[in-house]
Amino acid sequence: MFPAPIREYHRPSSIAEALSVIAREDVGEAIFLAGGQSAMQAIKSRMLQPDCIIDLQAVDAIRGIRQADGALEIGAMTRYVDIAENVALDGPFAALRDAASHIGDRQVRNRGTIGGSLCWNYVAACMPTVVLGLGGVCHLVSLKGERSVPADDFFLGPLTTAREDGELLSAIRFAVPVKRSGSAYRKWGLVTDALPVVGVCVNVSLSGDGRCTAARVSLTGLPDGAQRSTSAEDALLNSDCAPEVLRSAMNAAADSVDAQSDGSASADYRRQLIRTLGAEVAQLAVDRAKR
Amino acid sequence: MKTITVTVNGAVYEETVSERMLLVDFLREQLALTGTHVGCTYEGVCGACTICLDGEAVKSCLMLAVQADGHSITTVEGLAGDKLTPLQQAFIENHGLQCGFCTSGILMNMSEFLEKNPNPSDDDIRHGLIGNLCRCTGYVHIVKAVRAAAAVGR
Amino acid sequence: MKKSPTKDSTKWFGARLPRKEDTRLVTGKGKYIADFVLPGMLHAVFVRSEVAHAHIRGIDTSEAEAMPGVVAVYTGESLKSQMKSMTQKVLIPNLPAQYPEYWALATGKVKYHGEPVALVVARDKYVAVDAAEAVAVDYEELPVITDAEVALKPGATVIHDDATSNEIFAMTFTGGDTIEAQNENDAEVDKIFREADVVVSERFKVHRTGVTPLEPRGALCDWSETDGLTAWITTQRPHIDRLALVDILDIPPEKVRVVTPRDMGGAFGIKAPFYRENVIIAHAARDLGRPVRWIESRYECQMNVGQERDQVNYMEIAASKDGELLAVRNRGIANVGVGLVGVYWGFVMPFLGAIELPNAYTWRKGDVKLHCAVTNKTSNTPSRAFGNYPTRFALERAIDMAARKIGMEPSEVRRKNLIPELPYTSVTNDFYDSGDFIKVWDNLMAQIDLAEFRKEQAAARKEGRYLGIGFACGVELSGVASELMVPMENQPGYGSATVRVEPRGALLIFCGDAPSGQGHETTTAQAAASVLGIDPGDVVTTTGDTGTTPFGSGSIGARYGAVGVSAVAKACEQIKAKMVRVLAHDMEIKAETKDFEFKNGEIVYLLDPSKRKAFKDVAERIIMSPINLPEGEDGGLETTAFFESDVPMICFNADCCILEVRPETSEWKIKRWVTSEDVGNVINPMVVDGQMHGAIVHGLSNAIFEEYVYDEQGQQLSADFENYKIATAADVPDFELTYASTPCPHTPLGTRGIGEGRPASVSGALTNALCDALEPFGVEITELPIRPDRLWKKVQEAKAG
Numbered sequence A: 001m002f003p004a005p006i007r008e009y010h011r012p013s014s015i016a017e018a019l020s021v022i023a024r025e026d027v028g029e030a031i032f033l034a035g036g037q038s039a040m041q042a043i044k045s046r047m048l049q050p051d052c053i054i055d056l057q058a059v060d061a062i063r064g065i066r067q068a069d070g071a072l073e074i075g076a077m078t079r080y081v082d083i084a085e086n087v088a089l090d091g092p093f094a095a096l097r098d099a100a101s102h103i104g105d106r107q108v109r110n111r112g113t114i115g116g117s118l119c120w121n122y123v124a125a126c127m128p129t130v131v132l133g134l135g136g137v138c139h140l141v142s143l144k145g146e147r148s149v150p151a152d153d154f155f156l157g158p159l160t161t162a163r164e165d166g167e168l169l170s171a172i173r174f175a176v177p178v179k180r181s182g183s184a185y186r187k188w189g190l191v192t193d194a195l196p197v198v199g200v201c202v203n204v205s206l207s208g209d210g211r212c213t214a215a216r217v218s219l220t221g222l223p224d225g226a227q228r229s230t231s232a233e234d235a236l237l238n239s240d241c242a243p244e245v246l247r248s249a250m251n252a253a254a255d256s257v258d259a260q261s262d263g264s265a266s267a268d269y270r271r272q273l274i275r276t277l278g279a280e281v282a283q284l285a286v287d288r289a290k291r
Numbered sequence B: 001m002k003t004i005t006v007t008v009n010g011a012v013y014e015e016t017v018s019e020r021m022l023l024v025d026f027l028r029e030q031l032a033l034t035g036t037h038v039g040c041t042y043e044g045v046c047g048a049c050t051i052c053l054d055g056e057a058v059k060s061c062l063m064l065a066v067q068a069d070g071h072s073i074t075t076v077e078g079l080a081g082d083k084l085t086p087l088q089q090a091f092i093e094n095h096g097l098q099c100g101f102c103t104s105g106i107l108m109n110m111s112e113f114l115e116k117n118p119n120p121s122d123d124d125i126r127h128g129l130i131g132n133l134c135r136c137t138g139y140v141h142i143v144k145a146v147r148a149a150a151a152v153g154r
Numbered sequence C: 001m002k003k004s005p006t007k008d009s010t011k012w013f014g015a016r017l018p019r020k021e022d023t024r025l026v027t028g029k030g031k032y033i034a035d036f037v038l039p040g041m042l043h044a045v046f047v048r049s050e051v052a053h054a055h056i057r058g059i060d061t062s063e064a065e066a067m068p069g070v071v072a073v074y075t076g077e078s079l080k081s082q083m084k085s086m087t088q089k090v091l092i093p094n095l096p097a098q099y100p101e102y103w104a105l106a107t108g109k110v111k112y113h114g115e116p117v118a119l120v121v122a123r124d125k126y127v128a129v130d131a132a133e134a135v136a137v138d139y140e141e142l143p144v145i146t147d148a149e150v151a152l153k154p155g156a157t158v159i160h161d162d163a164t165s166n167e168i169f170a171m172t173f174t175g176g177d178t179i180e181a182q183n184e185n186d187a188e189v190d191k192i193f194r195e196a197d198v199v200v201s202e203r204f205k206v207h208r209t210g211v212t213p214l215e216p217r218g219a220l221c222d223w224s225e226t227d228g229l230t231a232w233i234t235t236q237r238p239h240i241d242r243l244a245l246v247d248i249l250d251i252p253p254e255k256v257r258v259v260t261p262r263d264m265g266g267a268f269g270i271k272a273p274f275y276r277e278n279v280i281i282a283h284a285a286r287d288l289g290r291p292v293r294w295i296e297s298r299y300e301c302q303m304n305v306g307q308e309r310d311q312v313n314y315m316e317i318a319a320s321k322d323g324e325l326l327a328v329r330n331r332g333i334a335n336v337g338v339g340l341v342g343v344y345w346g347f348v349m350p351f352l353g354a355i356e357l358p359n360a361y362t363w364r365k366g367d368v369k370l371h372c373a374v375t376n377k378t379s380n381t382p383s384r385a386f387g388n389y390p391t392r393f394a395l396e397r398a399i400d401m402a403a404r405k406i407g408m409e410p411s412e413v414r415r416k417n418l419i420p421e422l423p424y425t426s427v428t429n430d431f432y433d434s435g436d437f438i439k440v441w442d443n444l445m446a447q448i449d450l451a452e453f454r455k456e457q458a459a460a461r462k463e464g465r466y467l468g469i470g471f472a473c474g475v476e477l478s479g480v481a482s483e484l485m486v487p488m489e490n491q492p493g494y495g496s497a498t499v500r501v502e503p504r505g506a507l508l509i510f511c512g513d514a515p516s517g518q519g520h521e522t523t524t525a526q527a528a529a530s531v532l533g534i535d536p537g538d539v540v541t542t543t544g545d546t547g548t549t550p551f552g553s554g555s556i557g558a559r560y561g562a563v564g565v566s567a568v569a570k571a572c573e574q575i576k577a578k579m580v581r582v583l584a585h586d587m588e589i590k591a592e593t594k595d596f597e598f599k600n601g602e603i604v605y606l607l608d609p610s611k612r613k614a615f616k617d618v619a620e621r622i623i624m625s626p627i628n629l630p631e632g633e634d635g636g637l638e639t640t641a642f643f644e645s646d647v648p649m650i651c652f653n654a655d656c657c658i659l660e661v662r663p664e665t666s667e668w669k670i671k672r673w674v675t676s677e678d679v680g681n682v683i684n685p686m687v688v689d690g691q692m693h694g695a696i697v698h699g700l701s702n703a704i705f706e707e708y709v710y711d712e713q714g715q716q717l718s719a720d721f722e723n724y725k726i727a728t729a730a731d732v733p734d735f736e737l738t739y740a741s742t743p744c745p746h747t748p749l750g751t752r753g754i755g756e757g758r759p760a761s762v763s764g765a766l767t768n769a770l771c772d773a774l775e776p777f778g779v780e781i782t783e784l785p786i787r788p789d790r791l792w793k794k795v796q797e798a799k800a801g
């Protein structure tokens, strides 16, 4: 299908310019367009019928991966391919690359952005889960000012986020964790690299003697979208992260979630995937932390 | 309506398009470059519309024509110069296509893929091809053709 | 194409010649339906039913009509006076069934989600979509039936007002033509079952799946008062479409020309029926006096066509304890959807599936019955492995289940019961002409070391790893002889070709069947060039244009390699004979065709090779200087040949799948997929390999990923590639193809038609391997699709006892 009529198209080159367009009163329904890998689907199917499109491609200030003030900052317009190919994102940030290198396909990765994925927050999506698992902080700017929203408060359920109309996501920041931290993400889909039927992200920090000092576990593919599993985190925290601990942590995660049955998998199978895939992901995160 | 300037296969076009026109329709209908195909409604899964935008493979059905303003595009028509590229040649020699509907998109994706991965394994190639569905070939000869083109490149 | 790589013309048949089609296709110069543009062309978009079953209370088109750029809006009632219904003789098989009357656009009622209700024609395709959205249809919803077994229950809502029940077709395929004979047969079958050592009795279910060519359908119609209608349609059978348009739109037959675009983006059966959309587009062009084009969206395509399989088989087989297969009994219940589709009516596929059910085995007796139910789903339309997919799955699974009960290797049971010698007539009266099943089977087994595998499997199990091996085979059609085509589709089964030698010696060939990626331009050239000893580069083939090609029933049922190429060869032989007559006359010798060799562009007198002449010179002589010809000979060098085999023909294949199942999640990985094929004489091995690869992946993708899903309200939930998943390159293995072919004795070049039925045996080999791997748990798969979650559930259930 084809988009409904669009009145205006803008391609600002600065944040200020982008914000001034979206704040205009006569603009009608205006949306930011990042990589378009979700928004264009919605526009073509006419689920979204924007009057005005503000294309963020030329806003260079919100693109790229950098270290800033002891944090890792990823600009909202950073594409999957740029994350996937950034070898510096290892250890504590490896989950970002795990996810980015298996989202959709090459063409999607050449276009889709981390910011777009977070703002869209599809019920079964990789990046929201990883950003939640890594405890990222979302930076939003609007004409009213700036604010920082931790991932825990940003994702409010499928297709909803804490971002308000007129706000632009500029970057996601991750505190650089202590040494001996590692993260990992894996998903299972019906065909290779498809949207996750189940996705699991595990992020752990270990003490010198191998005790788990911090743990975040997040899941996707469930009815509520990206979510943390505190039962898994509790099981990991202070443990020695031995294989059987990892398994029982993910068993706890599986037992505590609300899972759905659909054409891709039954609820029971989703839980089983959280157990098996989850244990593998946890092991990988622990191995990375030890490296 | 908006006037855009786009370089397509080396030629500069200045064209007026409606804001809602999809890039794939612009290429096919306004520039009569019908080698780029459409196999999806809205979903952008099949990959038949893949082109190279500033040298990178993207799906032209998930872009608006106005977004291409100021950019450079290569379509399947622009791949070969005086003679076919080794990849095109390899597709012919290895029977990497049957109906050919998926082929343009695959060639565009794989030409960029080979630039980035000059020495791919079969698994790499298969993984690289996920964004291109082919209903005819069962992929075997496509993988073989890409492998053969990579060997020529080396 | 440039000159062919090998110089020796005797090597062209069977050579891995690069395809003539490919240069244009790899440079983006192909011409598919959506690439055709005519001056003043308008764009058509259908309004389709949003509900599965309802009375249409009214359609408000006023808003749409008022939109700038909209040229016309048509609805079913407004068209009824301008055309006949779709229920025309040319589209009706000679089979006793109920054929409900229906019209190109829905009238009165809609009967499935996606049925065409109105057509919008506009100057711009974006505007046409805007206007289609503005058409308001008022529906009064009716009860929806999506399940075939529910549809057949007494008292079920009858979907078609002019039908007596939802069972539009039912038939017994065994025991003879009379009820008495059939009853007697059934009694004998009953007796075998009562006395058999081993009986397997199971309900096998195959889901709704089929084909999805990458290019959906489309039509471009142009009307002129003097010349009539020219219609470019994505069709496998332009000659049939032409007749249907003539009859339904009441246009004089000399004024309709149908052309299949030279390049078609796959078809696999969905472009074989005659569709209502074509009628409306043609009508709109005639009505508006302007070219009208309709390019189907993926969404419409998934909703309307490519859906097949959808069948429950209550299957029983009886076997002896030493592994002899004695009898098969099957009650097939096919969900044919709404059944409103020209030529096939939803039930012709399961009909053929029932005929071919016995497969390659020597059953003593069979009792095969089929019931076809209409439901509020879209019509079944043909899908590669036409009708066979559900029955092959059931039978090949049932054989493994029997083997397990007997305690014999499933491969041994198959080998023991393969038809040892052909020709053979099956218990369903299906005729298998030629081939050597045992040779094919033994070749397959020679590729794998079964004893070694069993050792490996046992060792792996001790480590908690689950390896499995599975087998299946399939007898498939190689063309469809008139004997079956006339009753089944009311069409001839012969192949046809016009071969024209042009004065400079090039060959122009015209075939009525329209290909969709199979490489006919190349294989035709190879076959013709090999007969006439000229270069395949000098042969050009035109396909699918009713204005220039002889009548053909279409590219269906693996016809081309069987009867199409045979017609080409036959025509070339006639050309050859004429050239020899003239040449011998000119050389003043008395000779027959066999005394001359056509080789490397020359015609050589074998008894005195100094007597030779260039092919092109003889051609020019006959065409341009038709003087001093032998008595009774005319000038010109062109002929049309029709080829009909005296018997129906088959091809045969066997599959072996070796895989490993991961016990925790029941995911599996195919480690080897080995095949053995009888494809007859091969024109181009590359093309044959390609057909096999595509077909096997098709079979796998159907079995695992693809499913057309409807909810209880009959809403289709899988009308895009996001929800209808197709195997990607990363989801399927490489294949080890091997060949153990027997030339077909009934075709001039020994060729067989291949590739159409090939996916049918795939699900059997896959699921048999999975069950073999999970044999310690006693898992038996009886339903498709098979996905890790379902398999895992079976393992859990088995473990729980």
Ligand SMILES: Cc1cc2nc3c(=O)[nH]c(=O)nc-3n(C[C@H](O)[C@@H](O)[C@@H](O)COP(=O)(O)OP(=O)(O)OC[C@H]3O[C@@H](n4cnc5c(N)ncnc54)[C@H](O)[C@@H]3O)c2cc1C
Pocket: A031, A032, A033, A034, A035, A036, A037, A038, A039, A040, A056, A076, A077, A102, A103, A104, A105, A108, A111, A112, A113, A114, A115, A116, A117, A119, A120, A122, A124, A125, A126, A127, A163, A167, A168, A169, A170, A193, A194, A195, A196, B043, B044, B045
């Ligand atoms: C074939 C295919 C396969 C896919 N597979 C996967 C997969 O495996 N896993 C997965 O997680 N996803 C998958 N996706 C979805 C994909 O990840 C998109 O969700 C993602 O690319 C969206 O980012 P985008 O840059 O394309 O955003 P867009 O589509 O441009 O925008 C998405 C939304 O975010 C808003 N937005 C974007 N950027 C900003 C910003 N900076 N500030 C405020 N609002 C903003 C837009 O207005 C829009 O509402 C797939 C998509 C396709 C087409």
Ligand code: FES
Pocket: B037, B038, B039, B040, B043, B044, B045, B046, B047, B048, B049, B050, B059, B060, B061, B062
């Ligand atoms: S048409 Fe663009 S991905 Fe299918």
Ligand code: FES
Pocket: B096, B097, B098, B099, B100, B101, B102, B103, B133, B134, B135, B136, B137, C214, C265, C266, C517
């Ligand atoms: S060659 Fe037909 S879809 Fe790939």
